[in-house]
Amino acid sequence: MSPIRAISLVIVLTVFASAVLGAGNWQPLKNDGLHDPENPAIEILQEPGEALGVLVPDSAGNKVDWVRSLQEGLIEPRPSLDGDEEPNIRDTTVLMKNTYPLFYVRFTHKPHTQWMSCEACHDRIFVPQVDANPINMGKILEGEYCGLCHGAVSFPLTECNRCHNTNPATLGREEAATGEGTQ
Amino acid sequence: MKRWPRRMLAILVVVALGPAVIAWAEYADVTINTRSEAEGVAPVIYPHWFHRIRFQCSVCHVDLDIKMGAGTTGITMEKLIDGQYCGACHNGNIAWSIDNCDLCHSGRPGLETGVKGGHETMGPGLY
Numbered sequence: 001m002s003p004i005r006a007i008s009l010v011i012v013l014t015v016f017a018s019a020v021l022g023a024g025n026w027q028p029l030k031n032d033g034l035h036d037p038e039n040p041a042i043e044i045l046q047e048p049g050e051a052l053g054v055l056v057p058d059s060a061g062n063k064v065d066w067v068r069s070l071q072e073g074l075i076e077p078r079p080s081l082d083g084d085e086e087p088n089i090r091d092t093t094v095l096m097k098n099t100y101p102l103f104y105v106r107f108t109h110k111p112h113t114q115w116m117s118c119e120a121c122h123d124r125i126f127v128p129q130v131d132a133n134p135i136n137m138g139k140i141l142e143g144e145y146c147g148l149c150h151g152a153v154s155f156p157l158t159e160c161n162r163c164h165n166t167n168p169a170t171l172g173r174e175e176a177a178t179g180e181g182t183q
Numbered sequence: 184m185k186r187w188p189r190r191m192l193a194i195l196v197v198v199a200l201g202p203a204v205i206a207w208a209e210y211a212d213v214t215i216n217t218r219s220e221a222e223g224v225a226p227v228i229y230p231h232w233f234h235r236i237r238f239q240c241s242v243c244h245v246d247l248d249i250k251m252g253a254g255t256t257g258i259t260m261e262k263l264i265d266g267q268y269c270g271a272c273h274n275g276n277i278a279w280s281i282d283n284c285d286l287c288h289s290g291r292p293g294l295e296t297g298v299k300g301g302h303e304t305m306g307p308g309l310y
Binding site for chain 1: 191194207208209210211212214225228230231232233235236237238239240241242244245246247251252271272277283285286289290291292294298299
């Protein structure tokens with residue numbers, strides 16, 4: 001076997017192995033490098049695998065698709081301490097076009113408002129006006145704007161195409177198709 | 184040619200078992216040691232995953248005014264006993280009360296304050 005073939009085989013196998021092992025590999029608390037294994041709480045605290053293993057699997061972050069887990073009703077996080085408050089769900093999207101050479105960013109309000117109230121972002125992080133926020137990847141990587149959550153608790157910044165999700169070349173066609181109801 | 188299967192097997196074993204033996208925190212675990220060890224208790228570990236199953240983000244980050252940035256809120260036990268921050272739930276009513284010291288103060292000695300990432304990111308640059 002030539003070295004190039006061997007290397008490609010290793011890469012393929014590595015990708016395959018990480019895909020197979022991706023979900024369900026949550027560390028027990030006593031092995032996570034944070035908890036003190038001598039602490040009596042280790043026996044009482046819930047293990048990540050027990051809680052996360054029943055949710056919709058994903059390839060990044062907690063290995064859980066939190067949005068789908070909520071939308072499919074597997075979890076029902078309370079919108080307020082007493083759980084009485086009605087969430088204010090918005091269905092609008094915001095298209096950000098200044099993203100060359102990557103795809104446009106189509107921000108969807110729906111999953112965000114299913115997870116938090118308007119005040120979490122507006123106005124303290126984002127001015128509620130299109131093109132009024134000087135967002136760029138440098139700031140996001142520094143933990144500003146989207147990076148305040150994405151990369152810390154929501155899906156990480158390695159998942160480029162989850163935000164850069166709209167191909168400029170087909171944007172017009174998609175909108176036309178959707179508009180005519182043929183899609 | 185004949186030797187490759189054995190080498191491949193060895194590589195496969197490393198790839199398969201590697202993640203199982205490497206210790207890593209769960210994505211978005213927060214460690215807080217701004218005062219804990221100086222005050223003689225273990226550092227605090229806050230698991231985001233546990234809490235977001237039960238509450239939406241804005242309950243803590245808007246309603247309870249907990250800032251997004253490990254160690255930046257200025258939480259003290261006095262404030263928690265007053266019912267602020269964690270104390271809004273951890274009062275024996277919504278969640279277990281704050282006399283269960285070990286359940287939060289469960290970190291290894293010497294932990295630094297910060298947000299611990301999973302396998303792909305260690306969190307944003309600032310924290």
